Amino acid sequence: MKRLDKYLSEKYPDQSRSYFEKLIEEGLVLVNGQIVKKRHLITEEDNVEVEFALSKDLSIEPENIPLSLIYEDEHLLVINKPAGLVVHPASGHWTGTFVNALLYHCGRQGGPDLRPGIVHRLDKDTTGLLVAAKTAAAQRLLVEAFASRTVHKEYEALILGHIEAQMIEKPIGRSPQDRKKMAIVEKGKLAITEIKPLKIFKEASLINIILKTGRTHQIRVHMRSIEHPILGDPLYGFEGINRKWGLKRQMLHAKTLSFIHPITGLKLHFEAPLPEDMLLLLKKL
Numbered sequence: 001m002k003r004l005d006k007y008l009s010e011k012y013p014d015q016s017r018s019y020f021e022k023l024i025e026e027g028l029v030l031v032n033g034q035i036v037k038k039r040h041l042i043t044e045e046d047n048v049e050v051e052f053a054l055s056k057d058l059s060i061e062p063e064n065i066p067l068s069l070i071y072e073d074e075h076l077l078v079i080n081k082p083a084g085l086v087v088h089p090a091s092g093h094w095t096g097t098f099v100n101a102l103l104y105h106c107g108r109q110g111g112p113d114l115r116p117g118i119v120h121r122l123d124k125d126t127t128g129l130l131v132a133a134k135t136a137a138a139q140r141l142l143v144e145a146f147a148s149r150t151v152h153k154e155y156e157a158l159i160l161g162h163i164e165a166q167m168i169e170k171p172i173g174r175s176p177q178d179r180k181k182m183a184i185v186e187k188g189k190l191a192i193t194e195i196k197p198l199k200i201f202k203e204a205s206l207i208n209i210i211l212k213t214g215r216t217h218q219i220r221v222h223m224r225s226i227e228h229p230i231l232g233d234p235l236y237g238f239e240g241i242n243r244k245w246g247l248k249r250q251m252l253h254a255k256t257l258s259f260i261h262p263i264t265g266l267k268l269h270f271e272a273p274l275p276e277d278m279l280l281l282l283k284k285l
Helices: 006-012 017-025 098-109 136-146 218-225 241-243 276-284
Strands: 030-031 048-050 069-072 076-081 127-133 154-158 166-169 172-174 182-184 190-200 204-211 252-262 268-270
Touching: 006 030, 017 030, 017 204, 030 241, 069 268, 076 098, 098 127, 127 136, 136 252, 154 218, 154 276, 172 218, 182 218, 190 218, 218 268
Parallel strands: 127 252
Antiparallel strands: 030 048, 069 076, 076 127, 154 204, 154 252, 166 190, 172 182, 190 204, 252 268
């Protein structure tokens, strides 16, 4: 058995546990047709229904933080996230986040329908494409699209060593040794990562990555599990290798993003160039 809020945050890792706590409190999550508390324990036999909706908690302060806009219309926007930008406020990061910047950006535009909301996340030091909704309708539909995995995402990463094209299928769960980390665990959630080498160097490789599932830290955990960690990864990489190359963050970039526009129905496709630190490392390699 598992707590309802924990179960949902693991099943839909693009959303935070606090997001699902709010949905449960607002009666938007039903277990066997009944409204329950977030601490409710569920089993495999239970039927869980979720109505994805915009969180009503907009008490976060807007902040004038520059955004690298790739695309914007009245319903949504796409940015190229820099390293170091936390996506959603949480313990230790209540200010200076993408949400703070989003509220400021949308607040300047005005309009009664503007209710900005996060629909997926990237790790603090992972760079690349990030989409956010500007209205409640767009947010609900985008969250559903990410949950049903109809959004196509591709990453590029610089990893240690040489690797062949392959599909990694290993279950991921919370590490029993370190609760701050994820790990390959026997009773973890199914995780599938497709890998294809793009460039091979003497000591490293540039690879393309497509996620078939969306577990927390999935790419980073899977790469470490096959002894080809992402260069610079402070949590799952090799400290000596990271120090050798003078790297402070994982060389992981969300390069490609494709999805159907939630309101217009048009197919959208975006690509973001590799950040400066990855390009510099490529030159060194």
